[in-house]
Amino acid sequence: xxxxxxxxxxxxxxxxxxxxxxxxxxxxxxxxxxxxxxxxxxxxxxxxxxxxxxxxxxxxxxxxxxxxxxxxxxxxxxxxxxxxxxxxxxxxxxxxxxxxxxxxx
Numbered sequence: 176x177x178x179x180x181x182x183x184x185x186x187x188x189x190x191x192x193x194x195x196x197x198x199x200x201x202x203x204x205x206x207x208x209x210x211x212x213x214x215x216x217x218x219x220x221x222x223x224x225x226x227x228x229x230x231x232x233x234x235x236x237x238x239x240x241x242x243x244x245x246x247x248x249x250x251x252x253x254x255x256x257x258x259x260x261x262x263x264x265x266x267x268x269x270x271x272x273x274x275x276x277x278x279x280x
Contacts, residue, residue, distance in 0.1 A: 186249065193245065193257020197238055201265055204234040228273050235269065238262040 208230045215224045225233075238258055246255035270277065 188251040188253045190253045190257040193254035194261050197258035197261025201234040204237050235265045
């Protein structure tokens with residue numbers, strides 16, 4: 176019964192809800208992936224499994240999957256647009272924060 180309430184919570188066609196999801200999902204994923212990478216690094220004599228920039232990209236790419244579900248499967252255009260907006264903001268921030276490594280500036 177409670178699981179159905181959780182699913183109903185995510186069935187909203189609202190742009191603000193989409194922005195919130197688009198912002199929170201990558202943050203949560205980044206935290207989880209960073210934690211797992213740190214555990215792996217600690218167990219393998221300091222050998223990093225992934226660079227921080229790779230973890231950032233993987234976390235944001237998960238928004239694309241969420242975007243697809245809301246736009247194609249559920250036909251919730253407003254929520255999808257909110258997710259897309261957050262994804263674009265994250266992409267811009269990624270290029271700004273990693274410009275030295277990407278462009279050698």
